[in-house]
Amino acid sequence: MPVKLLTRPQELSLIEVLDKYPDFPYLVALKIDVQRRGVHYTEAAQAAVNPAIHQLRSPYIFGSRDGKILDLPESLLLRDGTTILTDPTPLEQDPYTVDFIDGRFALVDHGSVLEYVELWPKPLYYDKYTSSGIPMKHIISARPQRLNVMQNSYCHFWADDKGCRFCDIVNHNKQQKEEKGVPVKLNPRDVSETVREALKEKGRFTSFCLTAGSILKGKELFDLEVDYYVETLKAIGENFSTKKFPSQLIGSAFNLRQLERLYNETGLTSYTSDIEVFGESVFNWVCPGKAKWVGYEEWKRRLVDAVDIFGRGNVGTGLVAGAELVQPGGYKSEDEALDITLSEAEALAQKGVTTVYIVWVPRPLSIFKDEQNASLEYYVRLAQGLHDIRKKNGLSVDFDDYRRCGNHPDTDLSRTI
Amino acid sequence: MILLQYKALWDLMDNPESGTVIATVGSDGIPEIAEATVVHQTEPDRLYYLEWMEKSQTNINLTTSIWFDRFIKLLVFNGRHNIIKVKAVAVKNHISGQLFLNYYNEALKSKPRFDLTGVWELQIIKIESANLADEVEWHEAAHPGMIHLDRIAKS
Numbered sequence: 001m002p003v004k005l006l007t008r009p010q011e012l013s014l015i016e017v018l019d020k021y022p023d024f025p026y027l028v029a030l031k032i033d034v035q036r037r038g039v040h041y042t043e044a045a046q047a048a049v050n051p052a053i054h055q056l057r058s059p060y061i062f063g064s065r066d067g068k069i070l071d072l073p074e075s076l077l078l079r080d081g082t083t084i085l086t087d088p089t090p091l092e093q094d095p096y097t098v099d100f101i102d103g104r105f106a107l108v109d110h111g112s113v114l115e116y117v118e119l120w121p122k123p124l125y126y127d128k129y130t131s132s133g134i135p136m137k138h139i140i141s142a143r144p145q146r147l148n149v150m151q152n153s154y155c156h157f158w159a160d161d162k163g164c165r166f167c168d169i170v171n172h173n174k175q176q177k178e179e180k181g182v183p184v185k186l187n188p189r190d191v192s193e194t195v196r197e198a199l200k201e202k203g204r205f206t207s208f209c210l211t212a213g214s215i216l217k218g219k220e221l222f223d224l225e226v227d228y229y230v231e232t233l234k235a236i237g238e239n240f241s242t243k244k245f246p247s248q249l250i251g252s253a254f255n256l257r258q259l260e261r262l263y264n265e266t267g268l269t270s271y272t273s274d275i276e277v278f279g280e281s282v283f284n285w286v287c288p289g290k291a292k293w294v295g296y297e298e299w300k301r302r303l304v305d306a307v308d309i310f311g312r313g314n315v316g317t318g319l320v321a322g323a324e325l326v327q328p329g330g331y332k333s334e335d336e337a338l339d340i341t342l343s344e345a346e347a348l349a350q351k352g353v354t355t356v357y358i359v360w361v362p363r364p365l366s367i368f369k370d371e372q373n374a375s376l377e378y379y380v381r382l383a384q385g386l387h388d389i390r391k392k393n394g395l396s397v398d399f400d401d402y403r404r405c406g407n408h409p410d411t412d413l414s415r416t417i
Numbered sequence: 418m419i420l421l422q423y424k425a426l427w428d429l430m431d432n433p434e435s436g437t438v439i440a441t442v443g444s445d446g447i448p449e450i451a452e453a454t455v456v457h458q459t460e461p462d463r464l465y466y467l468e469w470m471e472k473s474q475t476n477i478n479l480t481t482s483i484w485f486d487r488f489i490k491l492l493v494f495n496g497r498h499n500i501i502k503v504k505a506v507a508v509k510n511h512i513s514g515q516l517f518l519n520y521y522n523e524a525l526k527s528k529p530r531f532d533l534t535g536v537w538e539l540q541i542i543k544i545e546s547a548n549l550a551d552e553v554e555w556h557e558a559a560h561p562g563m564i565h566l567d568r569i570a571k572s
Contacts, residue, residue: 025484027484028484077513079483081510081512202521203518403471415480416481
């Protein structure tokens, strides 16, 4: 697959950003930069990987930055417990290097060792099979403290040719099914059995995250998607003695009836529906399917409705930060993007909805494949801004923090509130 | 000398009658002290603080400490006269992996009410006796001029 050589404009380096923002933690800034630029595993690092104890790349809802599905490490942990979710990235794109030095994995940039890192530990259930014969790692994938359940990997927005422009879900899952035999839709029996096995490893997991592609079908829009979630959550719940269990659902923008159903009929404790980018015209351009079927204002209204059901601090929305700057439909400057994003996040926070972001990376099987993400300084300012908004509005983000998720630099900062 | 200090510290920590207090400072400068579960393994310069609450002020302050290289202190004591003070830095927070799981499983047996949230690896910078008599003796030697005159006046 041809790889585009990215040429970045003049922007501040990691050290320069830290000089400019001395109150911003180095380890979180480093995480952001590694996510932004990706990683390359040296031969020495690859040779040191032990598949018996290290988690290799598992099925995931989105594809890798190099467009390949290889047996490389899943990802990294920094010494403060910060998770870095990052993809193997072509060398032409100037990624960080993960090397093996003096018996330890090291994060290296242009020859300098910046940090020693851990590879994610492999959970014991990864070696097991369901009674239906499927590898359990194909049913539920793991993060250092979380179980990921991706019940359905087809997104109906794509059928309408209106998939989000940064997203590669359908193309990636087709590749994942062809190359690894990963099921496109999960059977709740397999999910329940895998959860039961995962829980045998005491102390290993603190929460679930369920997510899937949007399903437009049903009596009302998204009814079938909700049906699947209810079915899957009930299967998970069979394994717990309490009605509720720590969990996050990242789904479409459901209506009040659907939200009530999810809360009342299942053990779900939090709800997230990703608006992806703030600002209506940019949203309409980046997420044409969401814009057509729900609309920007209605998406936000449904998030606010969810607060009445799940409670303040248990409802969130996610941003694919950097995608809002892609041209020609995005913001013309990082300052403009920050102003609008933080102002919209503040308005939602006042109504009890918290906003988190992930560092967007251009994936080769998405429409935005040839674009590039934002500057490190932008991501640092965004993380600080979203954290400050949470702090000001007294919003917790326990369900989506550094260990229950690990993919949001802004919630890494919220470890300290 | 240093090894003797470590041995004295370990002996004190291993005594079931001993207690430990951890002192940290928040980003707002407010100090926090808390009763602490601190254990050692075999590396002489390492201690492991077991944290039971993700949102305890100590856990929050330790995060700040590892981010901004701030010192923390421990006071290990058994009675009024057997006290050791430790200056340390937080070098790693184990939230997963074998070391964490080992302590988690141990805690399930010894402290079933508590849910271990993390194991902070602390690097010892300095060990010192904190017995008041020892400290007064040191202070008199280091700062002989700091004394009330009546204490050295002819009687």
